[in-house]
Amino acid sequence: MTIQTQPIDLYYWPTPNGWKITVLLEELGVPYTVKYVNIGRGEQFAPEFLAISPNNRMPAIVDPDGPGGEPISVFESGAILQYLGRKFGRFYPGDERGRVEVDQWLFWQMGGLGPMAGQAHHFRQYAPEQVPYAIARYTNEVNRLYGVMNKRLADRDFLAGDYSIADMACVGWVRPWKNQGQDLDDFPFLKRWFEALMARPAVERGMAVGQEYRRNLADDKEAQKVLFGQKAR
Ligand SMILES: N[C@@H](CCC(=O)N[C@@H](CS)C(=O)NCC(=O)O)C(=O)O
Structure with missing residues (x-):
């Protein structure tokens, strides 16, 4: 240790x-x-x-x-x-198979969920002008990504094996779901995962x-x- x-x-x-x-x-x-x-x-x-x-x-x-x-x-x-x-x-497996599984979901967050949700926040809340195409584009893309997570979580508690850095990377980006124009009730497995993570004392402290x-x-x-x-x- x-x-x-x-x-x-x-x-x-x-x-x-x-x-x-x-x-x-x-x-x-x-x-x-x-x-x-x-x-x-x-x-x-x-x-x-x-x-x-x-x-x-x-x-x-x-x-x-x-x-x-x-x-x-x-x-x-x-x-x-x-x-x-x-x-x-x-929170990051030592064996190659487990590590690759975590890496996929970590990179999915880094290249997908984070940037797309960030753009959704930007165009929905901060842009000085309303750009309907951009709002629809990023709101829809976040919606698609939430759907991917929801499907993944249908038969498991965490994104990649046990609780890992992949879950930690994603949870903070789901937290502002309202600002991304989403409804967590549309994604029951994602919602279950989100609530379980948010209930962890370390997540709350962090x-x-x-x-x-x-x-x-x-x-x-x-x-x-x-x-x-x-x-x-
Ligand atoms: N890909 C980077 C993104 C980090 C990022 O975008 N940080 C923002 C805040 S969430 C920032 O520091 N922005 C400062 C700026 O835009 O100048 C990472 O994951 O570390």
Whole structure:
């Protein structure tokens, strides 16, 4: 069993991508220090942060006790989940078959559910103009993805084997289902899974981290200016 003596630094803001990591760290019971990156105020562009996360996105971590006892930084939430899952040997199977199963659902979230739900949030709530085509396109796509999860969960409790980093990656993106124009009652197996996960104390603790900073982006013009319309610098 790996013992973490020094806390892991977590660069974080309370959003579905950030929650993935607080939830996993809470499930692992590993010590961590939250370094808030106020993405609505442009803190993701600080040179010290970009040195760790060149894509100006949180979450990112610095583990002072990385491979070989040297510090390591990791950006991209999926890569962080895999790193921590491997390091602590939990929520990410050690056998190839089990790991591939988790990887499929993790990448499905990273390439599908997260980006599509993010665009649904954008066009349904934040875009300065109503673009019916974009609203329909992303609302329908999230609906399709919810259908895929619902079918998958019809005969199992978790997306890939036992409770894993794949479930942790998805749950925070299902939490704002209303803002994505969905109705969980249309997806009974997904709803059962969602409620079971949300009832886990570690999920509750993970999603509570920094909740005092959560604001509705729709009412925060300054944050919209920082976050929308970014170009290469
Ligand atoms: N693929 C990235 C996406 C992370 C991401 O989009 N983070 C957003 C908040 S949820 C962010 O940091 N945005 C800052 C910005 O857009 O400048 C991951 O999963 O880590």
